[in-house]
Amino acid sequence: AKAYRAMQLEATLFGVCVIQVKPQLEKVLNLPPDALMKEMKLTQDLLELFVEYQIASDLLSFQADTGAEGAELVGGVTGREKVAAVRCHVDEIFSMLDVIRKSEVELEKLKAERAKLERERAAMEEERAEMYAELERERAELERERARDREEEDECMFAEELGAYAQQMEHAMESHDVCMMRCAEPVEALSACAPMDYIESAPREMNMAGDDLLGLVDEYDVIEADAPAEDAAAEPHEEAAANEPPPAAAAAAQLDISSIPQELEGRYEALDEDNCVRPTLLKVQDAWRKVSQKNLLSKPQQTFLDADGTRKEKEKAFELLDALTRSGAVPIDGADLHVVIAATHCFDKSLLNTVVQDNVNPIEKMERSTLIAASTIHGCPPGALLNGAHVDRVAGQHPKLFLK
Helix, strand or coil: CHHHHHHHHHCCEEEEEEECHHHHHHHHCCCCCCCCCCCHHHHHHHHHHHHCCCCCHHHCCCCCCECCCCCECCCCCCHHHHHHHHHHHHHHHHHHHHHHHHHHHHHHHHHHHHHHHHHHHHHHHHHHHHHHHHHHHHHHHHHHHHHHHHHHHHHHHHHHHHHHHHHHHHHHHHHHHHHHHHCCCCHHHHHHHCCHHHHHHHHHHHHHHHHHHHHHHHHHHHHHHHHHHHHHHHCCCCCCCCCCCCCCCCCCCCCCCCCHHHHHHHHHHHHCCCCCEEECCCCCCCCEEEEECCCCCCCCEEEEECHHHHHHHHHHHHHHHHHHHCCCCCCCCCEEEEEEECEEECCCCCHHHHHHCCCCCHHHHHHHHHHHHHHHHHCCCHHHHCCHHHHHHHHHHCHHHHCC
8 A cells, every 4th residue: 555655645746857959059069158149040050960860960060179188179169160060061961961862853754754755555455455455366267267267168068978878888788688698507506606604604604793892892891981081080179278477567667756746745734734635646638838949931830749749859859969979979969857646625515614614714724734745745844935014823723734
């Protein structure tokens, strides 16, 4: 329960960090203080290079010349000369970007021309395919006409051959009738040529062979029917072992944050007799409102950012922070960190009922809660925070605050 309460109190901290961009720019570019005070265009160009193109600050900063032994030869270089050197670096970077942009434009033109040629080639291929298809259709038609002509010729030749064959058959039948008339021997004499034993035994042997064949067929069917059962019995029935869950990840290390919320909690429990102050969580909304101005002549525009827009703006801010600090190598001097700890003073009844029914002055209760919070944050007794004329009054109303 104490750990959960500590987590709840940690969530009541809300921090806002404000970084002064121009002093940090002067520091990271090796410029004297206030050197960019009147350089509005140069400042905007620097921010554009840092945010939009992620140009390293080393390519834009002023670098003093070094002698043979590495000693700096600054001499009488003034602040304007340093700013002029930075402006020259910025112009060179923009010139390089213009060259790259022109090359990209030329490349896009070449891509467009290539796409146009590809479309023309595809159209020519389609026309050629249509011509080939037409030629194939004409060739198929000619083949069909030739096939019909061949079929007609084959039918004519078949009719002629059939007529000649019919005439030959007629002559053969006439000659056969003449031969049959000349034969006078009986047909029964032909049966004497074959022995009776062979005639009677042949069907029996053939029957025996047929029975053996049927037996082999039945045995083959039985073997084939028993084979699947044996295969099914031979296959093992194994169940897949359940995958063990991966080991739990190590607990994340606790963040080292301020202990002010816990101190406030202890002070309220000790000094707040009504126990009416509750910690309050501050959360950032998903939708952000952005006010921007494109240039000096345009009017400020207000836009609302969704989740994707908020992500993009956050990435730009971190890219600028990375450039201003050289990836953390340069400390930030012009920064203010504001920590907000919110608390809510609750009343059991409405404000009017608290005054009328309970006969309680809500201002005195709020004054006590405010003194407890202020004395805890500033680390001093409540009497040091009050005007001398009000010390006796507050001490009479809340004597517990002044106990040592």
